[in-house]
Amino acid sequence: MSQIDLRKPTTDLHQSFMQSTAEWNGEEQDGASMFFADKYGWDLADHTDFERWVKLLNDLAKPEFTPAPGFVSQSTLWVVENGKYLGAVSLRHDLGTGYLAEVGGHIGYGIRPSARRRGLAKLALAGSLEQARSLGLPKVLITCNDSNIGSARTIESCGGVLESIKPQSEVGPIFGSPEDVRRYWITLD
Template sequence: MTTATLCPPTTELHGSWLESWAEWGSADQDGASVFFAAKFGWDLHSPQGFAQWVELLNELGRPGAVPPEGFAPQSTLWLERDGEYLGAVSLRHTLMNEFLQEVGGHIGYGVRPSARGQGLAKLALAGALDEARGMGLQRVLVTCNDSNIASARTIEACGGKLERIVPAAEIAQRFGAVEDLRRYWIAV
């Protein structure tokens, strides 16, 4: 088995991405696909809709990119091994709105269920931290649900310092949170 790598989103992984979608039971495996698909009327099952989405993901990471309303410029990388989509990580270049400042943070990542337990989340987060460093960010906010012990360990292994655990009741009315949220800062 070869080592997993981080790569820009590509249409070559469409079939494997769909398999991952089936594993998750949701297209929202990467944090934004459902939003973009609904906003633009894209069918991510179709090669055309998927290609439009991939093009947008890559465009959002380019300097000067203008994201759709409510979204920050972001760099997205996909985890891939031997042509198989394994997960994704997104680095939001700025915390441009209250949701990102309080709940979403700079970095979000996800690993498909069948590929968990292989250190891929740590690889993804480390890659996003390298991107943040290259952009000149001094520190980044990374969050996870309090019950997601694996994610908390990943964040801590990458240098995350727990700021606090936010009770769900404190953020539920504004953002619909249903769980307590762990907020970490990582110096880059």
């Protein structure tokens, strides 16, 4: 029987995470916060660097931890099925940077290509919304590319209300977005 969980990042899933990375064909895994590894020059294929990255992801959720300048505190959960990494969701605790307030939003998530169309993105987003409620956030901003119909449907199924669609001409030159960006808000009760 299949067991799907949301759990904190762990080094136990190194091999499975790297298999997922290969499925993304060189694209960054949405929600996985791999940009931190890039920032520190860590090679996630190296077990020691992977341990450093996992520790940082878990530290970023701690109230006493101070993120590097330009970054915000965040909580990361991994979607895991029977010991296999399937995806990630990250909840930024605030929108402290211009990028997050315009394009990134509070929550980013991604499911590895071989595990899509199973409702896992909705599971991940719902889990992250529970975290946001526990942090006392009154509402969260979630964005997706305008062409990403699956993500738009996931956000809407979790209560997302479309605020606007930012044209690529506004967000692209500043944030490097390749297309228009849909901005949704979810009010938390």
